[in-house]
Amino acid sequence: MGGPSVTAAVELSGVTKRFGDVVAVDNIDLAIADGEFFAMLGPSGCGKTTTLRMIAGLEFPTEGSLQIFGDEMGTLPPNRRPVNTVFQNYALFPHMSVRENVSFGLRMQGMSKSETASRTSTLIELVQLGGMEKRKPDQLSGGQQQRVALARALVNEPKVLLLDEPLGALDLKLRQEMQDELKTLQRELGVSFVFVTHDQEEALTMSDRIAVMHEGRLLQVGSAEEIYERPSNRFVADFIGQTNLIDGTVADRDTIVLANGSKVAATTGHVAGTSVAMSLRPEAMHIGRPEDIPATHATSSLTGTVTEVNYLGVALVYRIAVDWIELEVRAPTVSEVDRLKPGETASVWWARETAQVVAD
């Protein structure tokens, strides 16, 4: 990659945040491009919200540099940063109407009354809340509250919009609708959205790039495909989607010795002797009887006993016990006579490049 000539919307270098003895965010380097839909993904307590709050200015880094469009933020308070936040559970002002909530930022900036009124109206229309201006937050549904929170942040025309689990409080159907709307809104406005979520599906469907965090560290940054297909370590492989993690040790560049002594071929990428795990997605494996294994896949196969078969309509999910582990395999549905039954011997094989070798 060539050196980026465009300034990043948000750039973190060596950012660490400690709360007493607890390291919430551990030496993070991250650059978010202008106009990007960027997700920060990880289980609760991984530091993603703390990172977002540092960008917002609600927390200050213990160490490191945080820049927004090239300006060092240091300990600049939130009211002097060109970013706005959609808070988890929205944090709407309960004593103000929809209109007062949305216009709050403009009023605090001392914008003229007429300008405030017209911009507020535009935003209320944009989020389709026309006619509800006078309502108080507790008279709105969850979805409507979430739109008020969006309008309240966007009315200020932030250079970066920060969203902290914005869809967490919504039910599934509304969530999916709002995912589409957020994506469309982001594309229309062309502003960077930095989006914190613990829901990997949400991150995968919405984002241009995803940062996976765990225990305060940034494990991997990449597109949804990169993260799903080429996880950089065991945690990412396990956290994103479903996978079979098979422990083993690197023998040489192309061979891994599994725990039961069998050797499989894989691009190891690690020095001999390293303990690794091989990640095999359930849908990336083929299943059949031992004699069905193609000769070319002899060193990328395992044989065991079927323990369970679940019918999911479009797919069949097999569970196969192989010595010390149980594999989950997802295969297209075949007629009942052709299905392997529990107790039968089954083999699985895979294309060598679909097996990802990850270290801890």
Add this chain to the structure above:
Amino acid sequence: MAGENITEPRGATKWLLRANASFVYIFFYIPILVLIVFSFSDNRNVGVWGGFTLDWYRDFAESDNTREALWNSVQIGLVATVISVVLGTASALALERFKFRGRAVFDALLYLPIIIPDVTMAVMMLLFFSEAAELFGFSKGFATITLSHIAFSISFVSVVVRARLGGMNDRLEEAAMDLYATRWQAFRYVTLPLIMPGILGGGLLALTLSLDDVVITQFVTGPGWTTLPVYVFGLIRKGVTPLINAVSVVMLVASTILVVLSLIAQRIRGGDTV
């Protein structure tokens, strides 16, 4: 089926509970009723009905002593309320929002005036002011009574305001600051309107407490600064007449109104801003 609830008492238990409740209410309110009825009795002896009259209320209104005592009570009450509201709210904010060394101790000490007996508080105050009078040379009267009232009212204001603050989402102030409000603006436009019902409620409670206090006031009062409850207490020693009933009814009504207002204030949502 309809309206039945598994936890609802039935049969004899239900009737016993009802009888108990009725008894408690009778026990509470019969004396008050008697008090009110005899305040309209045209007979100097309380307990002997002498026909309806409003004379005792006229006496109360026309007596220089009662008028002066009432005016003293009002002045002290208002000043004590304003100051204890400001200090009580500030301490509630400090305890609820900030972590600092000795917070737990400060917290416990703040609530001491609620639990220690009035007499103990009164003696403490008296000793303190006696010392202070020697050191700084100020005499007992308005200042000493008002300071004492402030001293116990702060705790009550603080409790009520804290309850309100505790129910407030911490993210709201952050949201305000994220939306370009300064710390002061965030407090002024978000926190203050939201805790205002608590502040009002606490204030009315403080006013009620100040207007009703006898024990502490009696210990720290000085010449010319007899408050209404202290005056009533003094009258009893001279012999009970329905005038006392009349004064008590007036105070009862005033206290009830203040307490009801305080409860209403605590229930309403924060007012609108800007």
